[in-house]
Amino acid sequence: MNKIGFVISGFLVVLAILASTLFVVDQRQFGVLYSFGQIKEVITEPGLRWKLPQPFQNVVFLDRRILTLDSPETGALQTAEKKNLVVDWLLKWRISDPRQFIRTFSTATSLTAAENRLTSVVQDALKNEINSRTVRDILSTERDKVMSGVQKRLIEDAKNFGIEIVDVRIKRVDFPGSVTESVFQRMQSERRQVANELRSTGAAEAEKIRADADRQREVIVAEAYRDAQKIKGEGDAKAAALYSDAFGRDAQFAQFYRSLEAYKASFAKKSDVMVLDPSNDFFRTMRNGGSGGQGGSAAPAKK
Structure with a gap:
């Protein structure tokens, strides 16, 4: 056993x-x-x-795969005009020379030391590139140049580490929180000022349009009143001519017609009351039986 x-x-x-x-x-x-x-x-x-x-x-x-390194939470970087910017970046890298990598970072079991070294190099390169440019350059015209400068320096340093840089990119460029708030408030103030100017301009234009419309209305009303008075005058003249012609042909009828018009104007309402002497000339037409004359047809009735 x-x-x-x-x-x-x-x-x-x-x-x-x-x-x-x-x-x-x-x-x-x-x-x-x-x-x-x-x-x-x-x-x-x-x-x-x-x-x-x-x-x-x-x-x-x-x-031996391609590894990704994101930017850590670091402080802001200053531009040429002394403005602070927060830059987030992304790095793609891999080990190209294991011997050099191990000699550089002592231990082969941990990538922390390599990532810390690469982070330091990227931050220093970004600082040098951003310090020599304005915010406008970084955000628009020279952003690619910034990344080319960072990548060039990073590639040179990474060779000494046994590392190959595959790619490096800026993910985001922004102002710090306090600066962002102040910039937002300034933009809001500027937009409010522009809005007030537009409102003032609009109000002035509205007043101008209203004044022009009122002027045109007054002119149109005046011209219409003038034309109406002219037409009315012409009509009154024609009416007067007709009346004159008609009254000239029969004076008794003309007197009778005028009396009727006077009665019509005096007794426009049923409640109208007029106190006069019956012998007043106002009732001559009624007394004469509608003949409208002094004697005329009334004389035979008295016989």
Whole structure:
């Protein structure tokens, strides 16, 4: 029994030793083979590999994919006119030389040191580029030049780190919160001033239009009244001529007609009352039986 257990234990030990000599390099990784703490080989091709068991040799894996680094929460950068800007950027990078990468950052198991170094380089490059330009340049005309300058410096420094810079982009350029609020208030004030000017101009134009319309109305009413009076005068003249012609043909009828008009004007309402002497000339026509004369047809009635 002890012999069988010894055999099994020996087999397990041999199996463990064999397992420690084999390793697999994934296509997404670099395999760095160490021998007594020194880099012996960098394996770039994926597949099954073998090595000496520890402590003679050991393997460390590095990510060979393109990695993304976002800008941290940092302070504002000053432009040429001493205005503060908050710049958010995005960096795409990957390990190109594992040996140099490990020599630069000491440890191959953590990317924190590399990201911190890259962040520092990007921030310094952005500071130099932004300090020499105005806000207008950064936001419009020279934004590409800013990124080209940052990328050029970053590529040069990254070579010393064993890193390849794939791309770097500015995601957002904005003013700090306090500045943004003041800019918004200033813009609001300017827009309010423009709106007031437009309202004043509109009110002046409205008054001008109303005054012109009133003037035209007065002119039109005056001309219409003039034309009406002219037509009325012509009509009255024609009527007077007709009346004169008619009355000239029969004076008695003319007197009778005028009396009727006088009665009509005097008794316009049923409630009108007039107190006069019956012998008054006003009732001459009634007394004469409508003849309208002094004697005329009334004389035969008295006989």
